[in-house]
C-alpha cells in the first residue's frame with residue numbers, strides 16, 4: 001500500500017475516527033473460539049468463554065509478552081469436542097492446526113529476512129513456486145517478471161481470484177528481533193511478506209479441499225505493488241483472464257489483531273506522483289540590466305499556489321490531497337541555483353486526470369511570473385496513476401458475510417475510506433472486487449506502527465486467521481456461484 005504522506009483536514013478527521021475505533025483490549029488471538037449452539041448459523045465468538053460443549057479450544061502454548069519474544073509466534077493446539085459439518089468450521093480448524101501455523105509463520109519469516117524490492121522478487125517468487133510444487137498446485141510463471149498465477153479446483157468456471165503482493169520497501173528495519181531483515185536498507189515494512197504467507201496458507205487449505213470446490217480458485221502472487229505497475233502488468237499478462245471476482249487482504253496496524261475490516265464503495269484513494277524541474281529563463285529582452293531570475297522564489301511560489309488547488313478548487317465533499325514532499329535546489333549559500341526541483345504526490349477519490357492537469361498548469365504558469373519555466377513529469381510510465389480502490393457492493397457483502405460467519409460479528413468492522421493508495425485498484429477497475437484489512441494491532445506485542453515505518457511489525461498470530469479468511473472467501477464464492 002502506498003502510504004499517504006500528507007493529509008488535508010478531512011483525512012485527518014478520518015484518521016482520528018479510525019483511531020477512535022481502536023479498542024483497548026487488543027489481545028485478539030483469542031484463547032477460545034466458541035460456537036454458539038443457540039444460533040442456527042455458523043457464528044463464532046472469539047475470546048468469549050461461554051459454557052458450551054460444542055466448541056474448539058485454541059490454546060496458546062507460548063506467551064508473547066517480552067520484547068525479546070517479538071519474533072516468536074504462538075503455537076495453538078485445538079481440541080474439538082464435537083465434529084462439525086460446517087465448511088467454515090473445518091477451514092478454520094485446518095488453519096489452526098499447529099503444523100499449519102508453524103508452516104505459515106516460517107514462510108513469512110523467511111520472506112521477511114530476505115526482502116526484495118519491486119520487480120526484483122526473484123527469490124520470493126522461487127520460494128512460492130517451490131511451495132506450490134510441493135502442494136502439487138499448477139501455475140503460470142512469469143507474469144509481470146516475477147509474478148505467478150496458480151490455480152486449483154475444477155479448472156472450469158466460475159473463476160475467483162485471491163491476490164497477494166510480494167515486494168518490500170527501501171527502508172532499514174529498526175525492529176530488533178530474531179528474523180530481522182538480512183538486507184541492509186530493505187524491509188518488508190508494508191506486510192507483503194505476511195500477505196504471501198496467508199495466501200500460501202489458503203492454497204494449502206484449499207488444496208486439501210479441492211474435491212469440494214465448485215469452480216476454480218486463481219491465486220495471484222504479484223510483484224511491485226509499491227510501484228503500481230505490478231498489478232497493471234499482471235493484468236496485461238493475463239492474470240485475471242476468465243476471472244469474474246477478485247479479493248485481497250492488507251494488514252492494518254489501525255485495527256485490533258484478527259479483525260476483518262472493509263467498506264463498500266471507495267476504500268482507498270487514487271494516487272499519483274509529480275516532479276517539476278524549475279529553471280531560470282535564458283536571456284532576457286532587458287539584457288544585463290535585469291537581475292537574474294530567482295528559481296528559489298519561483299519554486300516557493302509554485303509550492304504555495306499548489307495548495308490552492310485542493311483548498312479553493314476541489315469540492316469540499318470530495319477529499320483530495322496535493323503535497324509537495326521534496327524540494328531540492330542550491331548547493332552554495334552565496335548564489336541562486338540554476339534549477340530547483342519540487343516533487344510530491346496527489347490523491348483523490350475522483351478524477352485523477354483533472355488534478356494532474358491542474359498541478360501541471362499551476363506549476364508552469366506560476367513560475368513564469370518569476371521569469372522561469374518548468375518541466376513536469378508524472379512518471380506515468382514508471383509509477384502509473386493509481387485509480388481509487390472501489391469495493392463492489394456484492395463483493396464487499398460477501399467478505400462481510402464470510403468474516404462474520406467464520407470469526408463472529410464482533411470481528412468484522414466497517415472502516416472509513418483513507419487517502420492511502422493500493423494498486424489492487426487496477427483489478428477493481430476491471431472486475432468486481434473487494435479489498436479488506438486484517439487487523440494486526442497488538443499493544444502488548446508492539447505491533448502498533450504504521451506501514452512504511454522502520455518500526456513496523458506484524459502480529460504473526462493473525463496469519464492463520466488470514467489464511468482461513470482467504471480460503472473461506474474463495475470456497476464460499478464458488479459455492480454460491482458454481
Ligand SMILES: [Zn+2]
Pocket residue numbers: 001002003189190226451452
Ligand atoms: Zn506499502
Ligand SMILES: [Zn+2]
Pocket residue numbers: 001002190191192225250451
Ligand atoms: Zn502494502
